[in-house]
Amino acid sequence: MKKEKHDELLLQKIFFDINKPLIRTEKFEDTIFKQDEKILKVNNLFVYFEDLEKKQDFNYNKENGTNIAQEYEKRIEEVYGKMYLDRIVEEEDYLFISYIQKIDGYKVFNNILNIKVFKDGKINIYFNNYEKSDVIGQKTNICSVDEAMYTFSKEIKKLVGDEEIYIRDIDLGYYLKEDNENISFYFLPYYRFYIKGNEYPFYVNAYNNTFEYETMIINTEEIF
Incomplete structure (x- = not known):
């Protein structure tokens, strides 16, 4: 497979209000965008986003947290292709929702979208993506x-x-x-x-x- 080259302008549209100013900085191999309490880090390995704003009267429950995750998943899917719900895990302080991509019907464990929705309304997102190439290895038996x-x-x-x-x-x-x-x-x-x-x-x-x-x-x- 090949590493996906991220389009920073498209990522800004996914995670930020495009009508408000952004602060852009670079640190080593990372490009970092900030807008109010939102932070986006982009590099050659992954995309990481945080919304650190505490929401007033935030209604924390599984349904609401899943709906928030689906909103981000739909935006990312429009750019990077179809994603499938992989796991929903309720932890003590947050709801963890994971999506994954497939190649020829098989999951690609590195092509993941992990979203955490915290009880106070904070959100963090980890995303990684590779593209399928034309080079395919020979079929080989695997263990059971x-x-x-x-x-x-x-x-x-x-x-x-x-x-x-x-x-x-x-x-x-x-x-x-x-x-x-x-x-x-x-x-x-x-x-x-x-x-x-x-x-x-x-x-x-x-x-x-x-x-x-x-x-x-x-x-x-x-x-x-």
């Missing part, structure tokens, strides 16, 4: 979900010890583990595991049946 489950159950114990593990979801899709400065990227089939109490997924490579994981924690103090 039973084999992947066995590998996962054995390896996850090394991370969490004797804690009880509850698997919330398992699915199969394409995943890029490392994103370096390349022109094209080779995605592999992976099983994705979500467990209760952890926001981030774990993976099992469906070619060689190996357990892998990585976390992406965005620290806004470091970004801005």
